[in-house]
Amino acid sequence: MSFFMEKTKITKRLNQDISADVCVIGGGMTGLLIAYKLRCSGAKVVVIEKDRLFCGESSRTTAKITTIHGMKYADLIKNSGFEITKKYYLAALDGMNYLVDTISELGCDCDLEKIPFVLYSKKSSEKLLSEYAALSRLNVICSLTKKVNLPFKVENAINVENAYIFNPVAFMNTLANELDIYTETKAVKVAGERVICETGNVSANHIIVATHYPFINSLGLYFAKMYQEKSYAAVFENVPEFNKMYYCTENNGYAFRPFGDKIIVSGNSHRTGKIYGQDKLASLIADVKSYYPNARLVDSWSAQDCMPPDNIPFIGRYSKFSNSLYVATGFGKWGMTSSATAALVIDGIISKHKRPYTNIFSPFRKTHSQGRRQIVNQTKLSAKELIQSISYIPVKEVRDIPRNSAEIVRIEGKKMGVYRDVNGDLHYSRAVCGHLGCPLTFNSSTKSWDCACHGSSYDIDGNIISNPCQK
Numbered sequence: 179m180s181f182f183m184e185k186t187k188i189t190k191r192l193n194q195d196i197s198a199d200v201c202v203i204g205g206g207m208t209g210l211l212i213a214y215k216l217r218c219s220g221a222k223v224v225v226i227e228k229d230r231l232f233c234g235e236s237s238r239t240t241a242k243i244t245t246i247h248g249m250k251y252a253d254l255i256k257n258s259g260f261e262i263t264k265k266y267y268l269a270a271l272d273g274m275n276y277l278v279d280t281i282s283e284l285g286c287d288c289d290l291e292k293i294p295f296v297l298y299s300k301k302s303s304e305k306l307l308s309e310y311a312a313l314s315r316l317n318v319i320c321s322l323t324k325k326v327n328l329p330f331k332v333e334n335a336i337n338v339e340n341a342y343i344f345n346p347v348a349f350m351n352t353l354a355n356e357l358d359i360y361t362e363t364k365a366v367k368v369a370g371e372r373v374i375c376e377t378g379n380v381s382a383n384h385i386i387v388a389t390h391y392p393f394i395n396s397l398g399l400y401f402a403k404m405y406q407e408k409s410y411a412a413v414f415e416n417v418p419e420f421n422k423m424y425y426c427t428e429n430n431g432y433a434f435r436p437f438g439d440k441i442i443v444s445g446n447s448h449r450t451g452k453i454y455g456q457d458k459l460a461s462l463i464a465d466v467k468s469y470y471p472n473a474r475l476v477d478s479w480s481a482q483d484c485m486p487p488d489n490i491p492f493i494g495r496y497s498k499f500s501n502s503l504y505v506a507t508g509f510g511k512w513g514m515t516s517s518a519t520a521a522l523v524i525d526g527i528i529s530k531h532k533r534p535y536t537n538i539f540s541p542f543r544k545t546h547s548q549g550r551r552q553i554v555n556q557t558k559l560s561a562k563e564l565i566q567s568i569s570y571i572p573v574k575e576v577r578d579i580p581r582n583s584a585e586i587v588r589i590e591g592k593k594m595g596v597y598r599d600v601n602g603d604l605h606y607s608r609a610v611c612g613h614l615g616c617p618l619t620f621n622s623s624t625k626s627w628d629c630a631c632h633g634s635s636y637d638i639d640g641n642i643i644s645n646p647c648q649k
């Protein structure tokens with residue numbers, strides 16, 4: 179549960195067959211922004227959400243609105259060329275402006291605040307300087323600085339003034355009030371122009387899959403292209419005042435953003451399912467307490483996002499073979515601006531006024547050589563995990579599992595994931611992922627069973643927390 183998840187209302191279940199111009203599947207930031215944009219363009223739009231509203235990743239984000247998506251631009255110029263990079267930046271800028279304009283147009287009280295975004299390096303200036311050169315080439319207004327309000331030594335930093343923070347749930351709540359939404363309505367499959375749900379169907383001329391990780395396997399083959407990364411976030415009070423947000427350029431560094439008089443610190447990312455026994459959330463909390471000994475923990479959570487092979491999201495037609503089915507995914511942990519970009523891109527395609535950057539997001543674009551290597555590695559890892567899943571023979575018995583621990587055990591010939599909670603009660607989950615059969619690993623920080631292949635997560639009782647698994 180994240181700190182943002184307070185302001186949730188709307189519930190209405192689909193229990194009949196209906197029709198609309200557009201059906202958006204998924205009521206997260208992406209689905210809601212796309213639906214709102216298309217509704218403003220005059221379409222009759224229906225959103226269906228499998229859960230209650232705001233249970234997805236958008237409620238567990240840290241909600242920094244910026245065009246600076248980490249150390250993106252120098253690498254993108256090197257791997258994809260300057261023209262594509264320029265289009266990516268323009269798309270991010272359009273997305274950010276659209277998001278901020280929509281917030282003010284709707285008069286939404288979501289704590290929107292303009293504060294500088296600072297990229298900092300603890301180790302070396304070199305990579306940061308090449309990012310600074312890339313940003314300057316793209317005409318981003320930014321400056322180098324060594325003055326940062328952080329509790330450790332920083333080698334160098336880039337300050338970008340044009341950035342914002344907000345409360346994503348408050349904003350999604352405002353968007354949701356503008357839309358026709360069915361909750362607890364799961365899309366089971368798409369058949370032509372019909373979305374088949376568990377409790378009714380929606381016929382629509384255009385269908386948009388905004389389910390975070392795309393849930394249709396047979397088209398698009400997204401499971402062969404994307405994996406997921408999990409990160410951790412914690413809110414602290416009794417800390418010094420922050421008036422900027424900070425993002426570390428090194429993999430093991432933390433991001434900081436103010437939240438009123440508190441701060442949200444996030445980081446310790448890893449491929450979902452590859453945790454190697456460490457408690458990543460506990461180590462984040464311990465690190466922050468070592469920086470600020472008086473800090474008090476208020477809340478903590480984890481979230482995950484889809485990582486595309488070339489660091490560019492997939493937005494557009496779902497596959498070469500689908501003309502009226504669209505997708506928006508692969509935001510690489512920058513889905514606040516990228517979901518707004520997705521709304522502009524998909525609206526442009528449907529209204530036949532394509533945005534100038536539409537093609538760079540095409541889900542069936544050619545990926546550069548480094549991206550192709552990631553796809554090959556992704557396939558190899560999935561194959562290895564599958565073999566491991568089939569060949570693993572559990573050696574432990576349920577009675578061997580101590581409190582607050584989990585093991586894969588064999589029960590009546592079937593492998594199960596079993597967690598014994600702090601009170602000694604047992605919880606049974608699956609040991610093998612319901613998506614494509616890879617093995618699950620227990621994450622002690624989140625008390626979840628996670629899959630390394632494409633990132634599905636299950637709670638201790640086997641309920642799905644994160645896509646792509648739908649079973």
Ligand SMILES: Cc1cc2nc3c(=O)[nH]c(=O)nc-3n(C[C@H](O)[C@H](O)[C@H](O)COP(=O)(O)OP(=O)(O)OC[C@H]3O[C@@H](n4cnc5c(N)ncnc54)[C@H](O)[C@@H]3O)c2cc1C
Binds near residue numbers: 365
């Ligand atoms: C730790 C962390 C910090 C982040 N911080 C930032 C940040 O500061 N700035 C930024 O720009 N980005 C950030 N991101 C990324 C951002 O949070 C995500 O990219 C974004 O929230 C994804 O939104 P979404 O709508 O695609 O997914 P979601 O919010 O998960 O929405 C998808 C919805 O689809 C529903 N669904 C799934 N399957 C079905 C189905 N079959 N039928 C009906 N509904 C279905 C789900 O229930 C869910 O509600 C962060 C990510 C992480 C992991």
Ligand code: FES
Binds near residue numbers: 613614615616646
């Ligand atoms: S998420 Fe694809 S096999 Fe688990």
